[in-house]
Every structure is written in C-alpha cells, then in structure tokens.
Amino acid sequence: MEALSYKTVSASKETVNKGWVLIDAEDEILGRLSSQVAFILRGKDKTNFTPHVDTGDNVIIINAEKIKLTGNKVAEKEYVRHTGYPGGQRFATPKQLLITKPTEIVRMAVSGMLPKNKLGDALRRNVYIYAGAEHPHAAQQPKVIKLNTTK
Secondary structure, X not given: OOOOOOOOOOOOOOXXXXXXXXXXXOOOEHXXXXXXXXXXXXXXXXXXXXXXXXXXXXXXXXXXHHOXXXXXXXXXXXXXXXXXXXXXXXXXXXXXXXXXOHHHHHHHHHHHOOOOOHHHHHHHOOEEEOOOOOOOOHHHOOEEEOOOOOO
C-alpha cells in the first residue's frame, strides 16, 4: 500500500530556533500586552510548537513605566505578597508600584499567564523588562514588534 505518510515532528532543545523580540509597552494596555508576550514566550506563534519544550523567543519589553491600566485599576487593584513572617502580609496598588518598581507590574502580569511548573520557570527567564527606552541587548539584534493598540 502506497499511502502518504506525514510524521509529526516534535521540537527538542537542540532543534529550536530562538530569536529576540523587542516590544515597546508605551500606551499599551497591561493585560493585552502581557497575553501577547506570554503567547510569544511560549512559542505558540511558531509552526514547530511543542507543549513540553521551550520553543518561544526571548522578549525585551521597554517603557514599562508607561503602561496603561483600564478602568479604576490603578487605585483599586491590590497586589498581595507575604514576607514569610507572622503578620507579614503586604499590600500594594499599581499606583505605588509604578513609582517604586514599574517593571514588576508587567513581570507579574506576564508570569501569571505562563505555566506554573519547571517549563514556566524557564520561560520567565526569557523575558527582559526595562522601565525606560534603553536596553543592553542591541548585540542580539531584536526584531521590533508593533502590537495592536486600542486608543
């Protein structure tokens, strides 16, 4: 019997072609930006996507301090963390974090959209977030991506 046979090709760590992507977060909505970044980090935009392998690109996000939150989230949203000591629960709003650590808002949003396992830990190491417009990754020649903005 002569039938066409197509083999499913699974990517491995050795066969993956990882690139570098630059995204400008200025006037981008936080949730929409982070979902697209998580999509790129995971590698779901590639034809050789394999669920258990890191097939995604390295992502550089600049201008994280100029991110937008819709509605009244800047004042009402709360980030909760715990110091590990009794009574050590701490609360912060995005307004407070934009002043002290503007990159952490984007980092937490992207991190929440990635898997919570060893693969997710590896994917979190592939994102580089900077508050300003400068970044030290010019040697990697990142490809600039324009995300859809709603204004």
